[in-house]
Amino acid sequence: MTQDGTPDLNRRRFLQATGAVGLAGALGGVASATPGRSPGPKEDEILVGVAQGDDSPADVVKKAVPGKARIVHENKTLSYVAVKFPSQAADVARENFIEAVTKNDRVKYAEKNATLSTSLSPNDPRYGDQYAPQMVNADTAWDTTLGSSSVTIAVVDTGVQYDHPDLAGSFGSNPGYDFVDDDGDPYPDVLADEYHGTHVAGIAGGVTDNGTGTSGISNSTLISGRALDESGRGSTADIADAVEWAADQGADVINLSLGGGGYTSTMKNAVSYATNNGALVVAAAGNNGTSSVSYPAAYSECLAVSSLDPDGSLASYSQYGSSIELAAPGSNVLATLPTDDYGELSGTSMATPVVAGVAGLTLAQWDVDNVTLRDHLKNTAVDIGLSSSQQGSGRVDAANAVETDPANGGGGDGGDGGDDGGSGGSTSASVTDSLTNSADSKCWTYAFEYSNPSTVVISLDGPSYADFDLYANDGTGTCPSTSSYDYRSWTTTSQESITIDNPDTSADLSILVDSYSGSGSYTLEIVEYE
Known part of the structure; x- marks a missing residue:
């Protein structure tokens, strides 16, 4: 890849096309919450x-x-x-x-500062034993691995009763942070009123095979970012700060069983930050039964999860749409509740930690990056006969994810991340260049290596005291602008990333790097997954 238009790098053609003038916008990381701010919504x-x-x-x-x-x-x-x-x-x-x-x-x-809330729906009374782990074949996966404490799942939610008999073994000495009360203890203020986070944590990572209570999907390390108050509601700012904090703690998976408030740049940038820092962000589709997925699940950075009833049908409350990537059991799910109790709850809130737990199991078996993990979970999912808008790639399957080597295609079109000695499931190219001022931008074109790649990830690493943005078009052969584009990443920093699932390869990929403010050198990288 060269600036003057000559091919190529790593068997690719990556050409600079034209300079252009551009404009864009977004955001970027956490100072602590300000003392004296009230918990919950901040309208x-x-x-x-x-x-x-x-x-x-x-x-x-x-x-x-x-x-x-x-x-x-x-x-x-x-x-x-x-x-x-x-x-x-x-x-x-x-x-x-x-x-x-x-x-x-x-x-x-x-x-x-929009208000988000837990994605919980009313449920029927307790009716018996667990079914969710069996539905996703976690019990079969457990023959290979119960999970690993080296894998961290962050629960951004209401507070978690982290000393619950079925959760204490999953939390370390520093269980998390309370963004509602601005302190280092994410424990619920009133256990009887604040149960959602404890239930979500128990689904994803309640200790399995400890002779106590229920079985979580994976024995991962859990951390709690308390961002919702006792009512299950919280502000965009608190949740965004918690997502950023979780990424900074090295969370491999971040569970967002919450939704509402619509599109906001603040939340978009928080999940972009987490994704760029290597976390898989899993989010609930929402519970109003409509054909559009709620935010934050609808952001491209988030893996959106719909909810299934025990019979495998789409739950009547579950939202659905083109953003859905996986389905999981979410109705009448039995898991931990305060105080040292258990109970059934229903909602896409419950389906989401099932997927987060399966992601944890997968990472205990396979050392892959978050893009490969996301692909692998989808490639190993089971088609249960629902439309793609209802199930995405299918129902998540723990046994398939754990037993199938991502380097061998992940059960479908998956790749291996490119750096861990796999079988050629990804390839990359990069270029280093510079922008001189806020009126400067450059367009690059990239020729796909694979005829039908599953995913392409575009990353921009720019100067720390400037604000560069990233735009892309696929399938058009035309350079994007700051006002006309298929994809964009425009945080308030110069660290940007765009992920395109199933890109259109009928024309070269076109990429615009734009200076919103400042100048300096940048590196643009493309990673293409087979």
Whole structure:
């Protein structure tokens, strides 16, 4: 791959096409929550994302904050601040602030601090034994591995009763962080009222084969990021901070059994950050039964999970749509509850940790990156006769995932990540170049190596004191712009990544690297999975 248009690198053609002028926006990482912030929803706040630079996000925003409002939170890694308005302030005051602050060239977005909630649906009374592990063939997978404490699953949810007899063995000496109360103890404030996170944790990682209670899917290490309050609701900022924190803790899998609030740049950037740092983010499709998947599951970075009834049919409450990637049992799932109890709950909230647990089992057996893991889970899923919008690639299957070597195709079109001595399931190319200022951008084209790749990942590693963004088109043969594109990654930093499943190879992949602000060198990398 060369700048002057000559082929090639690693058997690929990767050409610079044209320079262009561009614009874009998004965000980036965690300072701790600000003391004194109330738990739960924060509907009086506006989140403002700032392009990375020499000064802090708060310094950029503070001049635009009106007299009765104040900056109450700053996340320097994700590069955003929360601006709180008095509760009696009219909506027009917030709208005027959004309009004013976004006129600053450094501000990439301003949006409401939306409220998300647990993806739990009402369930029938307790009726008997577990069925979820058996439905996904975890009991067969356990003949090979029960899981490994070297694999970490983060539960971003309500608090978890981490000293529950069936969970204590899964948590280490530092069980997590409480983003609701801003302290180092993610334990529920009131055990009787706050049970969702404990149930989710028990499904994914309740200790198996310990002679106590129920069996979780995998014996992974669990960490808890308490981001939802006793009502099961929480702000975008708290959840985004918890996702970033989980990634910084080295979580291999992050479970998001929550949804609502619609698309926000803050949450998009949080799951992008986690994905770019090697975590697989698994999220609940939502519970209103409609044909569109809720956010955060609908973000391309998240593996969206629909819910099945015990008979294998799609649960009536489960949302579905083109974003669904896997299905899992989610109705009447028996797992841990406070206090030292067990019970059945239903929802895509329950299906999601089944997939997270299977991901944990898989990582205990196979050392693969998060892109290969995602592909492998889909390639080894079982077609249960539902439409792709209802089941995605199928029902997740632990035995297939554990017993099938990803290097041999993962039961389908999977690859091996390219660096672990596999059988050629991936290939990569890269180029290093530079942008000179915020009016500079460059377009590159890339010729696919595989005729039908399962996934292509585009990564940008740019300067730390600038804000570069990434755009891509597939199947068009035309260069994207900052206003017309098929895919984009536009956080407030210069670390960007785009993942395209089943890319259209009828034309070369076109990629635009744009400077939103600043200058410097960057490396652009393409990894193509067979």
